[in-house]
Amino acid sequence: MAISITTPPSPGTALFESVESTDLVGLVEAQLTRAIVEGRLAPGSRIVEADIARRMGVSRAPVREAARRLERQGVLVAKPRHGFAVRTISVQEIDDLFEVRLSLELTSIELACRKADDAGIARVQALVEAMVREANTQPQHHRIATDLALHTLICELSGNAHLHRIFMNTQTEMQMIIALIDAVYHDPTAMAATHRPIVDALVRRDPEAAKAAMRVHLEDAWQHVRALFVKQHGAAPLPANA
16 A cells, blocks of 8 residues: 655756766765655656666766665665666555654663763754744755654664664655655644653653653654545554554
8 A cells, every 4th residue: 555645846846956976876865865755756656767867967877876775775666677666655564664663762762861961962952943943944855854863863862873773774764754744744843843842851861751752752643644544545543552
């Protein structure tokens, strides 16, 4: 069951920009990721290497390698004799990802309450306030990147390098899900403000309150995305004890 939410680009908006850099693969990967997250490359869309290479002003080689990277991240799928396509996300895959997020982030916020230094907590506070302040003036891709940066910072402050590495490996898939959440909430400022209870508990170094706030935050997002699937695709509702 695939996600069909897309945000078409405004008239005259280029799908891709010309790329000039020694790190061509990284920049091509970043542009492809942004196009997927913003819905300009919808689930199921083919990645036409020659066309993308022409639009970006690069050879096909960095486009192909960027596509391989995104395949390893679970964002693209390889189709025999048809190259790569944007992966369709099922409701089961969303459930799986949120289950993993809950486990990782409840652990990370608990550890951060105990291990983060004052400077790190101040960075979290500043980032949340910037998110709230700029929510209505920033484009969607910027809001998504900032949201993920906040959760990544909390994970970093856990002091557990292995946990941080696992979290980093889910980032692109998380961007796709955060894009859905961003599309569901009609008030970007209110959405950004849902992070404040987490940070308030972190400032107090109260692990139980922080975990409870993180659980509410993530499960609310999960419920919103689930409700969207029920409405559009007839997916089964999320169990009450999830």
